[in-house]
Amino acid sequence: MVSASNLKSIGELICVVILFLFVLLLAYLAARFAGSFQSNVLNKRSNIRVIEVFRLSGNKVIEIVQIGNRYLALAVCKDSVTVLSELDETEIKEQEATMEPIDFKKILDKLKNEDHNKNKKKGTGQKPHSG
Numbered sequence: 001m002v003s004a005s006n007l008k009s010i011g012e013l014i015c016v017v018i019l020f021l022f023v024l025l026l027a028y029l030a031a032r033f034a035g036s037f038q039s040n041v042l043n044k045r046s047n048i049r050v051i052e053v054f055r056l057s058g059n060k061v062i063e064i065v066q067i068g069n070r071y072l073a074l075a076v077c078k079d080s081v082t083v084l085s086e087l088d089e090t091e092i093k094e095q096e097a098t099m100e101p102i103d104f105k106k107i108l109d110k111l112k113n114e115d116h117n118k119n120k121k122k123g124t125g126q127k128p129h130s131g
Contacts, residue, residue, distance in 0.1 A: 051092060064092065 051064040051071070059078040064071060064087065071087040 047068050049066045051066055054062045056062060061076045062084070063074045063076055065074055066072075069089075071089060071092055073084040073087055075082040075084055
């Protein structure tokens with residue numbers, strides 16, 4: 001038999017979970033809106049665009065940047081930016097930004113298979129049971 005106080009506690013828990021999911025949804029929508037605003041609105045008005053970044057070390061990168069109609073190769077360090085050279089437009093190979101969605105199921109399956117293979121190499125392939 002369920003008492004009234006238990007029903008009240010269960011009801012409060014359900015309300016908290018629903019409220020949490022609602023706040024999570026709002027945060028997700030806000031992040032999507034802010035990201036699309038920054039990438040679409042701000043970048044379309046800008047005359048400066050980073051084409052590619054190559055990291056040399058922790059705080060040293062080479063960037064290919066389009067400024068107006070000119071392309072520049074820049075060395076960017078912690079405290080300085082140096083123009084390496086101006087590039088011709090024909091030298092630039094822009095790659096489409098194709099980000100594939102992350103398939104967590106594939107990642108988990110791969111990890112399970114690796115764990116299973118490790119257990120096979122150790123012995124029977126089955127984990128010991130306690131008890």
